[in-house]
Amino acid sequence: MHLLYLKHCRKAVIKPLLHIIKLFSLRRGKFYSFIKKVTGIIPGDISIYKQAFIHKSAMIKGKDRRFVNNERLEYLGDAMLGAIVANVLYNRFPNKNEGFLTKTRSRIVNRSLLNDIALKMGLGDWVNAQSKIDISQTSILGDALEALIGAVYVDKGYEVCEKFVLNQIVLEYVDLKQVAKKDSNYKSLLIEWGQKHKQSVHFITEEKHISEGAAPTFIARAAVEGEVIGQGEGFSKKEAQQNAARNTLKELRLREAK
Structure with a gap:
């Protein structure tokens, strides 16, 4: 009875362990195939x-x-x-x-x-x-x-x-x-808009307070003639300012359409 019990315990432990190893190997194989497919090369x-x-x-x-x-x-x-x-x-x-x-x-x-x-x-x-x-x-x-x-x-x-x-x-x-035809540098477009309309444009950027261990993010606010019109977030100051400029341009176009 004791030996049968031990065999049963071994099966109970080994079977799920083998399943985990199999899943891990399967995912590893899939990742290798994915890299091969997406890059067009055989990974070393x-x-x-x-x-x-x-x-x-x-x-x-x-x-x-x-x-x-x-x-x-x-x-x-x-x-x-x-x-x-x-x-x-x-x-x-x-x-x-x-x-x-x-x-x-x-x-x-x-x-x-x-x-x-x-x-x-x-x-x-x-x-x-x-x-x-x-x-x-x-x-x-x-x-x-x-x-x-x-x-x-x-x-x-x-x-x-x-x-x-x-x-x-x-x-x-x-x-x-x-x-080549498209200009998606929203910050440059907003600055050009300000120059065209003789209005000052500046950005206020600060790091967002987040929980410990999380990736840092930034918040940028775009101000035209001192008025904050749009804001945006990003994982870099540059990205946050681009998003803020894009939202500001949208708002300015809506105002101009009225």
Whole structure:
């Protein structure tokens, strides 16, 4: 009886454990397949790709007990993306000046477009962030896309990274002609509006007080002639000001239409 009881206990413990291991292996396999599909390459060091999807708000510690996140890869990916897009535009628009190239590049690498591309690529299904955060309302997806670019560069080098950005991102999701025509720098547009109407425009930006461990956010208010007309939030001062400017422009257009 005693032996039968022990066997029963072993089965009771081992079966759920094997199920957990199976699920973990299945998810790991799916992640590998996802990276292969979304990048168009065969990953070498899969751990670097996993890190690309860890937002700092997740507060995950590595084997050395230090917090692990994708900020360093994001920094690297941002630089790679900027350089590759600059080269694309330089060759695509040989008769355009530096100002045009700079503005067009900024429209492609801005957080709004990167967030949209990351969403379409399905990156949101793999991002590891604090559960309280609604990543669709933040720059987390765009940051993860830049971190993924950084991961490809670390794993495969510049040439493969360039092909990934060109084939899987720019050619797949960016209409260069449309982007070249569109101006989505709302802060610049608002300042230009102020100059045109001879009215002063300034921004008041401050860090939002949030719970410990959560990612810092900023609130920006756009004032025209001293009157605060619109405000916006973001994970950086720049993003918050862009959102504030966009909301202010909407309000100003409504006022002008009356």
